[in-house]
Each structure stands twice: as C-alpha cells, then as structure tokens.
Amino acid sequence: MDLGLQNKTAFVSGSTKGIGKAIAIELAKEGVHVLINGRDDDEVERTVREIKSAYPATFPQNAAADIVDIRQREALFEKYPQIDILVNNMGIYEMMQYEDVDDEVWETYFRTNVLAANGLSKFYLPKMLEKDFGRIIFIASEEAIMPSGQMPQYCMTKSMLLSLSKSLSKLTIGKDVTVNTIMPGPTxxxxxxxxxxxxxxxxxxxxxxxxxxxxxxxxxxxxxxxxIRPMEIGRLAAFVCSPYASAFKGSPIRMDGGMVPTIF
Structure with a gap:
C-alpha cells in the first residue's frame, strides 16, 4: 500500500536498533528520507548505509547525537531545522525494585525518556504547525497503563508520555498535524x-x-x-505518519498483543 509519504523527512530517535530501526526501515520503504539517530556514530553510519543500500531512492542521513544533552540537541536542530515526521522512540529501561530506585535514577529516567522527547517536540512542533503538516509519535508501552511493578521508574515516564502527547495534540486544532502515542507490548x-x-x-x-x-x-x-516483532510496530508507525491517519489526534494506540485486559 502506498502511504503517500514519498520525499517526507523523518527523524527517528534511537534508530540504530530495535523498534526505532524497524520504524526507520518501514518509513524508508515508503520513500521517506530518514535521519538516523544514536549516540554511537559508527552504528549510526552503518545503519545509514544499510538503509541506503536497501532503498536507494531515499536519502538517509547521519543524525548521531546524545539527545539527552541539550547542547547536542541544539547542534542537531542547526543541522536539521526542518522535518515532517518526528518519532520519539529513544528510551531506557531496566528491571528494578522500588526500594532501589533513588532520586538520581528517577531523574535519569525523566531526563532520558521524557525531557529529551519533549525537547525535540518543542522545537519541531511549531514548525510543523506553521507549514500545516507534521506527525509526532511517542513510543510508550503497555506499562504506561498497566504497570507491572517491576520497573516503576520506567512506567512513570511512559505514563508521562501519554499525558504529554495529549497536551501537545491540543495545540494542533485545525491543522494537518498530529501527535499520537504508540504503546507496544513485549517486543x-x-x-x-x-x-x-x-x-x-x-x-x-x-x-x-x-x-x-x-x-x-x-x-x-x-x-x-x-x-511482537519490531517490524509490526514499524508498519503501524508508518501508517500513523501517513495522510490516511490524519484523524488520529492525541490517541494512545495499543499494539500490545492482548496484554492489557481492559477496554480502555
């Protein structure tokens, strides 16, 4: 299916492996020029070459940066001031007992999983609104609405992303700009x-x-x-980025394999 995304430009954070890489690949299949992001320049460059080889009609580019670092984010904005699609995928997780989660851990997870994504969104969303087209996707988790208790510091940040996505979506009224959240299950x-x-x-x-x-x-x-296979999340993300998904506004979209037992 042609999703109508040819020649759009997408920044996918944390896209050298896992769900982020799968999303970048599925977007490239649709003719999107993907900006590959990660902290390791060599890994980023390998991924760029891989995507370019598989989809030679597209122009993937190296967007290596630690997006938790404000100065590196700002350098990224100078290099890539305009994009059509932002996928906030990058995040960290680890099984931890609540009593072992000290303030430093809470702050690290908040800065990494929430503030980095918010910083990217805060820069690119106004530009999307100005040109009346854009897509922002936050990658959350079923843990955002069904915390297992095994990763309290992670669950907290993923729940925050649902709220942030809804708040930002309120700013897109009357515009062909969408802000949504995808909640994968175990992938x-x-x-x-x-x-x-x-x-x-x-x-x-x-x-x-x-x-x-x-x-x-x-x-x-x-x-x-x-x-769930990362490719499955990638295909869903590509659709949500497309013009065919313009009625999804501030939506928490579940692909959890039936993990969440409730209707809502």
Whole structure:
C-alpha cells in the first residue's frame, strides 16, 4: 500500500536498533528520507548505509547525537531545522525494585525518556504547525497503563508520555498535524532476545521453543503468546505518519498483543 509519504523527512530517535530501526526501515520503504539517530556514530553510519543500500531512492542521513544533552540537541536542530515526521522512540529501561530506585535514577529516567522527547517536540512542533503538516509519535508501552511493578521508574515516564502527547495534540486544532502515542507490548528487540537466550543458555531448544516457554511461564496474559516483532510496530508507525491517519489526534494506540485486559 502506498502511504503517500514519498520525499517526507523523518527523524527517528534511537534508530540504530530495535523498534526505532524497524520504524526507520518501514518509513524508508515508503520513500521517506530518514535521519538516523544514536549516540554511537559508527552504528549510526552503518545503519545509514544499510538503509541506503536497501532503498536507494531515499536519502538517509547521519543524525548521531546524545539527545539527552541539550547542547547536542541544539547542534542537531542547526543541522536539521526542518522535518515532517518526528518519532520519539529513544528510551531506557531496566528491571528494578522500588526500594532501589533513588532520586538520581528517577531523574535519569525523566531526563532520558521524557525531557529529551519533549525537547525535540518543542522545537519541531511549531514548525510543523506553521507549514500545516507534521506527525509526532511517542513510543510508550503497555506499562504506561498497566504497570507491572517491576520497573516503576520506567512506567512513570511512559505514563508521562501519554499525558504529554495529549497536551501537545491540543495545540494542533485545525491543522494537518498530529501527535499520537504508540504503546507496544513485549517486543523482540535485540536486547530482549539476548535476555531470553541467556535465560535458556543451558537448554537444547530452538528460539521458537524458548519464546513459547517464556510466554507461557511469564506472560500468560498475552493473547498472541509470542513477542511482537519490531517490524509490526514499524508498519503501524508508518501508517500513523501517513495522510490516511490524519484523524488520529492525541490517541494512545495499543499494539500490545492482548496484554492489557481492559477496554480502555
């Protein structure tokens, strides 16, 4: 399906791996010129070359920067002052007990998962409103609305993104600019796969068998009983960025594999 995104420019934070990379690839498939972001310049450059090789009609570019650092964000804005699509994907997570989460950890998660995304949005949203086209997507999690208790510092930030997205959407009234949030469920990123492989390091099992056993034992509430693939999130994000999704405004869009047991 042609999503009508040819020659748009998209900045995807944290796009050298995982969900961010999958979103960048799916956008490139639609003819979008993607700005690849990460802190490691070599990783960013490899991803740029990979996408350029696969989609030679597009012009992916290196947007390496630590977007938590205000000065590096400002340098990024000078280099890329205009974009059509902003995907706030970059984030950190770790299993932690509440009693181990001190103020420094709370602040680190807030600055990384919320303030960095807000800083990008605050710069690019007015420009999108001025030209009457733009898409901003925040990548949250099912943990935003169904905290497991295993990552309180992470869940807090993802819930904040839902509120921020709704607040920013209120500024787009009457404009062809949308601000939405995608809430993936458990997704098979590189990091997650490494964790699963490590858990079953002494077992003679295929990865499919490991995945099935893990889901049955640890995530029985999942209705698909497998990890969501990053490509699935990528395709959803590409659609939400398209002109066909212009009626999504301030929406929390779930792709959680049935993890959330409630209607709302």
């Amino acid at each position: 098979l990123t590189e990091k997650v796969q490494q964790i699963i492989e490590g858990m079953y390091a002494n077992e003679e099992m295929t990865f499919s068998e490991k995945e099935k056993d893990f889901m049955t034992t640890n995530l029985p509430q999942s209705e698909i009983q497998r990890f």
